[in-house]
Amino acid sequence: MSATQAPAPGTGAARDATSASPYPAAVQADLPSADPARALRVGLCAGEASGDLLGAGLVQQLRARFPGAEFAGIGGAAMRAAGVDTWHDASELAVMGLSEVLRHLPRLLSLRRRLRRRLLDWRPDVFIGIDAPDFNLGLERALKRRGVPTVHYVSPSVWAWREGRAAKIGRSADRVLCLFPMEPAIYARHGIDARFVGHPMADAMPLNPDRRRARAELGLDDGAPVLAVLPGSRLGEIARLGAIFLEAAAHVAARLPALRIVVPAATPECGDAIRALLSRSALPVDRVRLLDGQAREAMTAADVVLLASGTATLEAMLAKRPMVVGYRIAPSTYRIVKALGMLKVDRYALPNVLAGETIAPELMQDECTPTRLAEAVLAWFADPAAATALEPVYRDLHLALRRDASASAADAVAGLLGPAP
Incomplete structure (x- = not known):
């Protein structure tokens, strides 16, 4: 020793x-x-x-x-x-x-x-x-x-x-x-x-999330299609991704007239930043709810989650919800990281890394556009069977972390x- x-x-x-x-x-x-x-x-x-x-x-x-x-x-x-x-x-x-x-x-x-x-x-x-x-x-x-x-x-x-x-x-x-x-x-x-x-989050979250209860807590119609949008928990992330995510949500809302959108804000400062972006977005005010925290409830209640790459993707996986992951960093930073070979993975979202395959669409850097994000979100809404097929995969990953x-x-x-x- x-x-x-x-x-x-x-x-x-x-x-x-x-x-x-x-x-x-x-x-x-x-x-x-x-x-x-x-x-x-x-x-x-x-x-x-x-x-x-x-x-x-x-x-x-x-x-x-x-x-x-x-x-x-x-x-x-x-x-x-x-x-x-x-x-x-x-x-x-x-x-x-x-x-x-x-x-x-x-x-x-x-x-x-x-x-x-x-x-x-x-x-x-x-x-x-x-x-x-x-x-x-x-x-x-x-x-x-x-x-x-x-x-x-x-x-x-x-x-x-x-x-x-x-x-x-x-x-x-x-x-x-x-x-x-x-x-x-x-x-x-x-x-x-x-x-x-x-992972303590895997210990804390139930293997079988109660989607109906989450919707009731958020005052959401049990039968309405719901999209949770999480552009990040830091002001810098919201500045880079917020407008892109909200524009993508507007594209989805235009295709799904009954859609309800929930946007959890991690902090009051994040809430102020998101509120300012919402005021300039094309989203109908009556179809969006800005939440004070409650990210876990929002993800559990949603049919699909649109979110920034990070720990939130693990939480969405443990909530057993299909997701679309987007992320952007400063172009100069991205070029340096790529040029120096500092990135060692082809997949970034934690569910994909843990599964060893792409089970959640990832749209990074130049691919992270409102149109591409909206298309990926709509694909989940159009194929409920695919979302259901994910649940046992997520459950196995959950058990591996518990x-x-x-x-x-x-x-x-x-x-x-x-x-x-």
């Missing part, structure tokens, strides 16, 4: 004063003396709402295995409710877009330095970085060098582009916890310990700590 993987002294019960330190001798003098009778300590850092929920589920499962454990670091409301002492709130890491990151970079670097020092003073037995790789991987690397066992929970999309990042991640994390089954093999090629733990993710993740973390008391 390497120095970075050696079990930390104590596992939730009183520590043996003579037990070996997990820290290398070269840095032992820099660290405060260990308290021989303290409980297991777990440091965590989650930087957004999804990571906060992952962290809360993991903490609950770790506490069941190590009842006396202490948890501290960065998290949100869910992690606080699970008993984490949040030294900083997760919102302090929630910045998006290059210009915003650059503006906040000095503050973020200062926060990471302060967090690293406080963690080393606190002497965690393990540190778990939850997603937020730009912030967490550097922190994990610094802690790992000081002898703290480190875990990175949620692999970046190494299956899609820049596989070489796997080796870099391995320099930061002793163990990587993966949400998708194809990811550990990629890390194995670089000698990195990675474990598939399943692994009680929080419990599996806790087992993988516990494996770095030694036996529970």
